[in-house]
Amino acid sequence: MNWEVVIGLEIHVQLNTQSKIFSSATTAYGADANTQACAVDLGLPGVLPVLNKMAVRKAVQFGIAVNAEIAAESVFSRKNYFYPDLPKGYQISQFELPIVGKGELSIDLEEGGSKVIGITRAHLEEDAGKSLHEDFAGMTGIDLNRSGTPLLEIVSEPEMSSAKEAVAYMRKIHSIVRYLEISDGNMQEGSFRCDANVSVRPVGEAALGTRTEIKNLNSFRFIERAINHEVERQIEVIEAGGRIVQETRLYDADDDSTRPMRSKEEANDYRYFPDPDLLPVAIDEALLAEVRAEMPEMPYVRAQRYQDSYGLTLEDAQQLTTSQAIAAYFDAVVKVVPKSAKLITNWVCGDLAAKLKQENLSMAQSLVNAEAMTQLIQRIADGTISGKIAKDVFQAMWTSKASADDIIQQQGLQQISDVGELEALVAQVVEDNPKQVEQYLSGKDKVFGFFVGKLMQMTKGKANPQQVTDLLKAKLVRD
């Protein structure tokens, strides 16, 4: 039998607000346990939540980015259950009336073309703390630093039909939240987590099969593997005459398998009800207009513009639009030298990106700013220096913060393009190396590189490589 796969994703995005969603404690990651939890995060008797307005704004930004309905009034509810890392005995979340309603997102398919995936809703909620099961010899430690961190839970329609599509969707959401700068998207630190609802049905069948929910998917690689495994497992069970149990399964990356966590049938009744400590969240037209006005050009729109205006490839355009900072850097340079778009792309996504990564800096912290980069690109484009020399100039710019022109001037790095000078050098090389000349003339093409190398050695790499090639070819004519 042929099977069709149906996947829906719930993605938890940690919003990068300074303080928590309902308290003024900091959200910074990695501090000593329980040092970043105030009375509200600890759920002490008598404390009350106060909504962080920035969390609301960031949720609205996301909603606008995926063309979603933004609720004029949304409501926080309490999701009641007991767990030691849930200090109040309930999580403040949104249930019936989420802040972001129906939206949609287009993903690029591997086989070409694109597919629109529906977004059911996105709602704000607080994160729980962490239970630390190791290190405490038979006991469990509780760290409430994460308690109250703002999350945006983005729920998709069950409209993905392969693990690859699920990954593409997840990557797209990841790129949007990173690009909007509403989350750092750090998967290792848990800022971007995903649960997948997976079911299979015979091709042509209209009704959905029984689904399982796979939790704990915190990398793109895991999600693809976990879904594929779960699909195989489900098909095996059904083909063997079995029945899929609706349950939550945990993905274990170590042995690359899923195992049941708890059955939905015996799951908690969360006894949701509107949180009486919080007023409904009102988003009026004025606020909506304000957020709209602040929205950056979206990455897919920008990438399309780069392809249309500068003839860049889709891949290049996408690389340039992974963050607002990268795109803004590119824009600043390309504005001055639009004809060198490809060259700029190579520099921004190549040497500059590598350097930033190496030194663990963000684009904003780059020691070579867009203006300095523009001059470097201009000198490459006008032939003042070769691409190879440019790498040294870039390195010097990075360390000394001097301009490209100053470095080229001071170190005498101008390319030698004077025909007379180059002709003399070529003649000398030919004269000094009769053996190699003979080899070349007798058909050994590889030897040509030797002459180029000699010339570059003599000029410390400053000879115009194209001219050197031309002159050598003219000089070493085979009969």
Next chain:
Amino acid sequence: MHNLTLAQQLQALAAGEFSSVELTQHYIKRIESHQDSLNAFITFTPELALEEAKKADQRTADKPLLNGIPLALKDIFCTQGVKTSCGSKMLDNFIAPYDATVVTKLKQAGAVSLGKTNMDEFGMGSSSESSYYGDVKNPWDLSRVPGGSSGGSAAAVAARLATASMGTDTGGSIRQPAAFCGITGLKPTYGRVSRYGMIAYASSLDQGGPFGVSALDCAYLLQAIAGHDAKDSTSVDQPVDEYTTSINDDIRGLRIGLPEEFFDEGLDADIRAKIDNACDQLRELGCVIKPISLPNAKLAIAAYYVIAPAECSSNLSRFDGVRFGYRCEDPVDLADLYSRSRSEAFGAEVKRRIMVGAYALSAGYYDAYYLRAQKIRRLISEDYQKAFAEVDVVLSPTTPTTAFKTHEKVDDPITMYLSDIYTIGVNLAGLPGISIPVGFSQQLPVGMQMVSTYFAEDTLLRIAHQFQQHTDWHLQTPAEFE
């Protein structure tokens, strides 16, 4: 000294007739001699009180509003460094690490705290008998209850163990004990006073408010505690009136409505007579009395006993034995830790309400109970709004009976719940209400409740104050505590 009202004590302090330390010492002695018979306090803090009194006496210029006045606080308000038990074994070991906003404001106003008063466990009760720390007694008759849940605060003022006190009111927990103890108690508009640091029972109904000998005393306290608090999203950003000044404004022509539903055959004849007398007095003062109707009033108790337990079932989840409060000994696993900590530390009434509330919120019952109760709540609010189109104040008895005997209703929760029949609708609607003494029935105080529209506490205080200018019911003290 203790027979002076708060307003009179302020004058005496200003005139140098006595110091705050002397006044505080006087109350400390009174508490020491009467604590055993009344059990009004859970935690008594004489040293802290004397320190605060000393500081108050040292203030010379710009004395704050309540400078040097000794108060008692219901043990539901978190007080930094002082045990805050909420009347429960669950919090017997809980020392709050912060002050409730109300406590901060009272400190800023220069008040002196004598200690924390006894109460029904977590505010759940109408008799102050569900406390882990034992029953509170009514100063007018020690064999009777003081009302609840703020029974300790009411008894303390009635017995003149403190000048005034703070309580909280979720279904009548200020007004009913004020009525039973023959003092004045004000429940402000929901949102008028910050709930931050007030241990939550039913968040959408809870509101802190003052007990005093007189309406003017309550006005002083309300002046100090009212106002918007950024830490409480449900507190309302509305200017605070000058209650102590506006209290003297004319009340002639104010319209007072008597809901016919509250004056039916269920009402004790003697209480009815006292209310009638009070109405006559108000007529003499120029008020217009007329009948009105609150057609859905009879549904209030049913709605309240769904909504309040529902909220409490969630609010009390944080008491799980994990981070603070009571933890059972040697739990074998997590479920055991939860269930034994909670079943060993919560009393019967608290458990009853948690179970009722969890049931009302559970899947399949939510619509039938919780949502329906919310609809009734809206109807009751609308009834009051219609009434306020015709009258300025809705007047009724505060309670259907006077103080009942200790243990008389403990085993009959429904009858106990019915003692809040006149007060509960006011919480559901979020309105302000006041209870003032209007006489005695068989030597027990009778209370009269007045309710006004949102944020019209000034109207209530005005009428009560001017009534008290022409009567002396509020100045009576129980014989044993003169």
